[in-house]
Amino acid sequence: MATTSKTRKMTTGIMLASSALLMLWVSAAFIGALNQVNWQVGELMRQYMLATGMMKPLHTLVDYYTHIKGIEYLICVSFFVAFPVFVKYINKEKRPVPVQL
Incomplete structure (x- = not known):
């Protein structure tokens, strides 16, 4: 040991x-x-x-546009995921809080 x-x-x-x-x-x-x-x-x-x-270095306008378009798609996908979650959170049923005396 x-x-x-x-x-x-x-x-x-x-x-x-x-x-x-x-x-x-x-x-x-x-x-x-x-x-x-x-x-x-x-x-x-x-x-x-x-x-x-x-x-990567962007040498042409097409390279730059392709890069921006990819970022735009990522923003759209994140919005399509986040917006329904946000709406569900906002419209959540409110439960009364029990008060203890």
């Missing part, structure tokens, strides 16, 4: 140490990246999204 407790403590210590090292590495990488883009968080996010393919 004593070895199990010792093993648990050692495993916890190793996990905490490796987590601390990983956090230090991530912080250093993030600070280095911010330093590279002159401490502009927006520019760093833009470069990340371009590098991962989440955002």
Whole structure:
């Protein structure tokens, strides 16, 4: 039973140490990246999204229109889901609240 407790403590210590090292590495990488883009968080996010393919440069009007049309469809679908839920919430039957004296 004593070895199990010792093993648990050692495993916890190793996990905490490796987590601390990983956090230090991530912080250093993030600070280095911010330093590279002159401490502009927006520019760093833009470069990340371009590098991962989440955002593509729009070279023509057709590219831009296609992008806007896709966003418009997402807004319409979210409205078609949210509006019936909202109407059901507004028209919910009101129950009297019992008063305790």
